[in-house]
Amino acid sequence: MEYVRPAPGAALTPSEAPRLEDEETTRLDRPAPVADDLDGPTRELDAGGDALDRVTEKTGAADVREKEAEPPTKPPPWQRLSSAGALIAVLLALFGFTLVVQLRSNDGDQGLATARQEDLVRILSDLEARDSRLQSEISALETSQRQLTSGVAGRQAALAEAEKRADELGLLAGTKPGVGPGLVITLEKVKASAILNAVQELRGAGGEVMQIAGANGQTVRVVASSYFVDAEGGGIIADGARLTGPYLLSVIGQPQTMQTALQIPGGVVASVNSGGGSVTMEQRGTVEVTAVRKATTLQYARPAS
Template identity: 40%
Template structure:
């Protein structure tokens, strides 16, 4: 028995030394291997007590699992190149929402700092100036501003005076010119144009006399005629009609006027034409004397005959 115990104690001592050298994971695997390598329990009729002792020694010896666990594992080889490790860490990029927000905030902060630095550099010339120099520069700027403001005020006053005087003179001149043109149309010294009518009287029998032409003129003036021309004679306030007793026909302002009599009238056509066509009016009277009257309304007629004004002998402008 003593000889059998000595090999068993030696084996147990060697197994303990190997177990101390293994790491904790190897020990666990060795333990599991030992449990898996336990011998089956004795059954009745399996030998004597010596056989049991040998089975116990075999169970305590390390099995194949213990031997396999004792072999050290090879470490994972990492890239030794730093550039390769950096590339593996950076690519492919993995950007989260938080990282994007931080990047935008950093960009905005950098932009604000750049603007601030630029605005600060703009005034870098004055940053190194002395206090006396700054006060002098400020006084010069104040004085220049006051002089410019004074010049601006003077120029504005001069402009207002010129505008008032020029506007008044221009307005008075315009009003005078307009009034002179209106008086020239009435006096017959200016041509007149505008809407109106053209009245043509054909008198093949020679029955139209001066009084009939005068009645026609009065009807036109009463209807609002502003300028009238009969053939080539301009009708004005002092126009008169006479019958030509020697050769027939009519004389207007001492000029012989033969038929057809052509009235060129400036005025509102919607007022002038009905005034001549009223029952018992000018057109009806001319038809009764075997004459034919033709009225044509036009949007623009031209009265171009001019009258020669006569100088006043008795009348003078009344003093105000």
Template identity: 40%
Template sequence: MSEHDGKTGNRLRKELPREVPAATAPPPERTPAEPQPELTGRQRLVKGLWPPRVTRAQLIFALLLFGLGFGLAVQVASNSDNDSALRGARQEDLVRILDELDDRTQRLEDEKQGLEKQRDELKNSSDQAEEARRQTVEKERQLGVLAGTVAAQGPGITMTIEDTKGTVEADMLLDAIQELRAAGAEALQVNGVRVVADTYLTDSGKSVSVDGNKINAPYRFKVIGKPQDLEPALNIPGGVVQTLEKEQATVTVERSSKIVVDALRAVERPDYARSSSQ
């Protein structure tokens, strides 16, 4: 082919019209959807709220809020009861209750300082093994006092309950023991029977049994502890002394710088429990 023919062919291609694309089929006609009935405002609100769409996180959060609200309600009710009980107390009774609370706070603070001192001694002692042995012996002695297996002496009070009418029952003496423990009693015996953590009291006719040992009035409590805490705890409004006096019993409380608690309990070997170090 000559150069002239090539130029003529290119000119003809430029002049020819482009191919017309095939006509596309028209889209199918859509069937108009049936018109939906328009919802009222109340129907839209109900449709948005029901059924509820609750996630797990929302459920847990709701349970936590419920528990918090319940706890606050119980605390408010308890405070209301305490407020109503104290509202009718005399000024000197309120002062005595406040003093007792201050004494308990101070006692806890002293115990905290003692534990911190033991910790520091273990850290700073040049012979930590010897210090540990010394503290072990001291702790064994303290536990023996609490368990009632060794005698104890120290400051405290003696409380005597005269019951000529035979109206004093075991639960009243148990309330006295619990009040004394709450006030810081460290060792206690009643009519020659040592009172420890698992002590139980029962009625036995017109007398009382302590751990199966029958005791008769007058009931004499020997208690080792801080007298300034023990005596006020028994004399608070509505406390042990007032309850016993309502039963026509006579209660006397005497402070002493030396109380001897020498009633002992036999050492019991547990049937199943063993030291984890064995």
């Protein structure tokens, strides 16, 4: 049964007063409404107090909605590295590596930068002589090619070229004696390593045919397979023959170029002098290489067809 609330100002009967007090007590036990905003509808607080936690006297419902609508925090910049950034990093690494290599290469060229003017002139003269020799060889080869392809005279030119080539191979193999301009070099108080360095330097400077003679009268033709080792009790062993110093090294080639090659800074002459030995050189218009070797019979190698 529902109770009708009396109009304001109306007198209550003694039987209605307790009922009205019960109704007011019931309404007060319900949770109070909370306004979302000034114009919006009201809502009641839940039992856990969630709305009360979010809506306080200092923060209204609009502030709560703005906080809830805020986007999530962005990740730090290093976590948003794109493919373009990775490519730029790789290119920078490659550029740094190239710069380091270039700097090291420039450091390696400081030897010539600190050389004396006379040394630079000798090196330049050596290079010019090598260039002239190579140009002469190119011209000779081109002439031979034209003769071989000339038609009627091709057969005779081919025969002459074969004979010339056989003589050259004989000189290189040490089976034929040679004569021509060159150097006569005397080396004293040196070891086998110094002689080997001199032979290699002379070959690089255009030395074509050479021999080495010892004070004991032994002479050895120097070829591509020659070797030099120190002998017990002094002296050296060259291709199995024992030689005693001082040693006389005769070489056929362009004299000035070969002498310049031996005198470069840190070269053969400088190393021998620093080791207590001595090197003397004499340029000659005619140098004779008389020592020869027996032709080697090949057991396994055959010309390729």
